[in-house]
Amino acid sequence: MHKLASRRYAPLSALVKFHTAGGPLCQKSTLKSAPADLLEMPPCSFTPEKYKGMSKERLMEIRRTNCHPMIMKVTYYKKPLYIHQGHMQWLWDVDGRRYLDLFAGVATVSVGHCHPKVTAAAEQQLRRLVHTTNIYVYPSVHEYCEKLASNLPDPLKVIYLTNSGSESNELAMCMARLYTGNFDIITFRGSYHGGSPQAMGLTSQMAYKYPIAIGLGCTNTMCPDVFRGLWGGSHCRDSPVQTTRECNCAQGYCMANENYIEQLEETFQTSVPSRIAAFFAEPIQGVGGAVQYPKNFLKEAYKLVRKRGGLCIADEVQTGFGRTGSHFWGFQGHDVLPDIVTMAKGIGNGFPMGAVVTTREIADTFAQGVHFNTFGGNPLACSIASSVIDTMKEEGTQKNSLEVGTYIMTELAKFRDKYDIIGDVRGKGLQIGVEMVRDKSSRAPLPPQDIATIFEDIKDMGILIGKGGLYGQTFRIKPPMCITMADAAFFLSVFNKSIQRFMERR
Incomplete structure (x- = not known):
């Protein structure tokens, strides 16, 4: 091995x-x-x-x-x-x-191309059962859901398995709107949350936009980028390397953070209704260029969002599964607890798979209708993803x-x-x-x-x-x-x- x-x-x-x-x-x-x-x-x-x-x-x-x-x-x-x-x-x-x-195929191959352990798990499952759906009870989906949930803090224990990050984010959008009864969703400028019709509304980059009505109800707020943004200093980021911008902030105080929070508050005052459905944020922007925010920004932003009735959603498609090193999930580095976590890419080491993890309360609200996914969490996907987590633990990839x-x-x-x-x-x-x-x-x-x-x-x-x-x-x-x-x-x-x-x- x-x-x-x-x-x-x-x-x-x-x-x-x-x-x-x-x-x-x-x-x-x-x-x-x-x-x-x-x-x-x-x-x-x-x-x-x-x-x-x-x-x-x-x-x-x-x-x-x-x-x-x-x-x-x-x-x-x-x-x-x-x-x-x-x-x-x-x-x-x-x-x-x-x-x-x-x-790594855009931060997707997590434990290595054709990793021997993951390949062996896939081969074994291919010989046993490639596909059935969750209208039946089969071991691999339940074994994997339990394993994934064990790596997330309470109360994030209810799992929906999908086929991609875009699908995961669309599902999270739907959940948030149904649970809160609100419609508007806020994301950062420069963010990328997928290229499917609804996820395009979350994504804030011109190259991914089309001149038609897609992804309605999404508003982009200023990204708290401490290098290229209006404010930033030499102590803002949770990173071994800081910007070269000067910083005169008193100890324990971050002027850049305060100014970016004011911009978020202005977005609430000018661009969305008094109640919103959700706030999406990548712990570190991926396609946006590994952009990091001031250390306490997400903690304060989550408080503001929840006061407006919104859910806080962490897009872990690129930052999840130990990639940031200090924690298994990127949101943990910000000392926050989201209401919904979306993930994909590294979850399957290149095999198409994604997931949405949320609380029992939010999941129960979403159960008003029937959500069904033919391929989400099929036996092969779950066996591969289970082997990926095992390999991460055994080889110390974090x-x-x-x-x-x-x-x-x-x-x-x-x-x-x-x-x-x-x-x-x-x-x-x-x-x-x-x-x-x-x-x-x-x-x-x-x-x-x-x-x-x-x-x-x-x-x-x-x-x-x-x-x-x-x-x-x-x-x-x-x-x-x-x-x-x-x-x-x-x-x-x-x-x-x-x-x-x-x-x-x-």
Whole structure:
């Protein structure tokens, strides 16, 4: 079984040898001629199958002809990446080149690609029973619901199993409106809560909006972003790395928090009725670019929402299952207790699954009608998700997220201090954002073409990361939670080299 490597903190240069002509042990990497000062890609003992499928040209022809047109827009790279196989933190393309995956299918692969334990659980269930629905009583759904509930605080013990994060959030919207008898829902600007018709109302990014009436009754309030927002200082965030903005607040007092709370109060006064249904918030914004709020903001916001009759909903689609390191759930880092928690992505390590967890009182109100989901919580999904939780506990992925993530952020902060185009480094655990700017004085977003240049260079040196933020200006590092300190050192070496190259060409 895969074992996580030792994660003792060490200088960057001591963790991995400099690249040599021999190359890594596990097939060939993407590095055709690595720079002399670039660390070697860490080895792995897994050998992928040789690709024998369609040609790249045929794959792209089908992509253009038979796949929906949006799929061409979201092809990340100028030179598309043709993925063939994965194992733990590694991916291989059809040419056999190996990549360190630090985006995990958008923070979805939690314990590792094709993790042996999870794969074994899936294979065993496939031979026993692939599908039936919860009109029957079958063990795997009940075993999993009990296991998931045991990892949530009281009174969050009633579970609805779904197929995705968007479905989970739509279900939570419906629950909140029915329970409260109110309609309006508040979310942050820059938030992302899904792309289905109702969830689009929660999502506050232009790229995901259509010029039709969808997601009615949703209002966006100012995001308490302490780097790009109007207010922020050097002690605001629950993160090992703070902003470089000056802070003159007295001990125990946060002016930025107070000002952002005033903005929320103004939203109540101007944009919604006297009673609302709910307030949605990601503990750390995902697609928004790993944006963090002042430490006590959610605690105070929850109080205001509840005074208005609303439910507090934590979207844990990206922050859940130990990714933030300090806690199993992102909301726990804010010292709050939501009324509803939504989740997906890491819940199934890449298998399509989601969940909504709430209280018995809210669930009983929702039982006025019949809620039925054909595939939600089917035997295969539950067996996989159950194995994912077991693997997290056995391999200490939450602790690994904290240790490796803290190391990455601490080292990235040194790059921020060195390069004028790195404006901010933030996050918790393995939910990390690096915001790129034209220069620190203006904090204007680095233009898309410049982001693309750096992004492509990082890929060509063997690492896959993501992008986010309102302007696509933030690099997102959200890897499988099995990565090691050696992997982190390799990433830091590559990232540093990509910034050096960009600055030299600038």
